[in-house]
Amino acid sequence: MSIANLYLLRKRRNLNQKNYRERHPEKVAAYLRKRYLKTRTLQIAKSIEWQKENAERHKNNCIAYRKNNPEKRLKWQKEWVKNNPEKVKEIKRVAKYKRRAGLKANAIPFSASQWAEKVKSYSGMCAYCDTGKYEHQDHVVPVSRGGPHSLNNLVPACKSCNYKKGVQIWTPRPPISIA
Ligand SMILES: [Zn+2]
Numbered sequence: 001m002s003i004a005n006l007y008l009l010r011k012r013r014n015l016n017q018k019n020y021r022e023r024h025p026e027k028v029a030a031y032l033r034k035r036y037l038k039t040r041t042l043q044i045a046k047s048i049e050w051q052k053e054n055a056e057r058h059k060n061n062c063i064a065y066r067k068n069n070p071e072k073r074l075k076w077q078k079e080w081v082k083n084n085p086e087k088v089k090e091i092k093r094v095a096k097y098k099r100r101a102g103l104k105a106n107a108i109p110f111s112a113s114q115w116a117e118k119v120k121s122y123s124g125m126c127a128y129c130d131t132g133k134y135e136h137q138d139h140v141v142p143v144s145r146g147g148p149h150s151l152n153n154l155v156p157a158c159k160s161c162n163y164k165k166g167v168q169i170w171t172p173r174p175p176i177s178i179a
Contacts, residue, residue: 095144102143108150119156121175128170132158142167 021028051058066073081088119134126132134156141147144167155172157165 099143103149106143106146106148108148108152110151114151115154118151118154118175122156122173123176124156126158126161127155127172127175128157128161128165130173132160135159136162138162138165140172141169145169 115137122134124134126134127138136157136159137154138157138161139147139149140153140155143149147153161170
């Protein structure tokens, strides 16, 4: 076959393919989708294998990714919470139990009047922002991080600071001395 013929043949074939694609867009879409899924499955299998062989590196990559994409992380978390109500319930239940157990195991008793004095030493205001009123007892070092339920580890806090603080450790302002 001459080169010119080969060229014509190929041109005609391309034209046929083009016509076919134009007449059957749904078939083309289905084909592309199938091809995509096939390569995607292969890619996922490959990357899972890599993750297994490089567990430590993969873990660090994940941590870095989550840190660098806080808005994506928040979105995933929200979706996960929405899609896993039973698991969320269980996590909350365990956290509550752990918190109670932690409080019990790690408590240094104090009296109500001792606490009232402490609140007074902060003029009844939040020990963090000094603009909100005392609404919550806040563990400076959270119970979940080994902080004791003791007078020394408790400060009065406003609701807003208490929620914002979460499991972080904030330094409260020093109390004013009571005469
Ligand atoms: Zn506050």
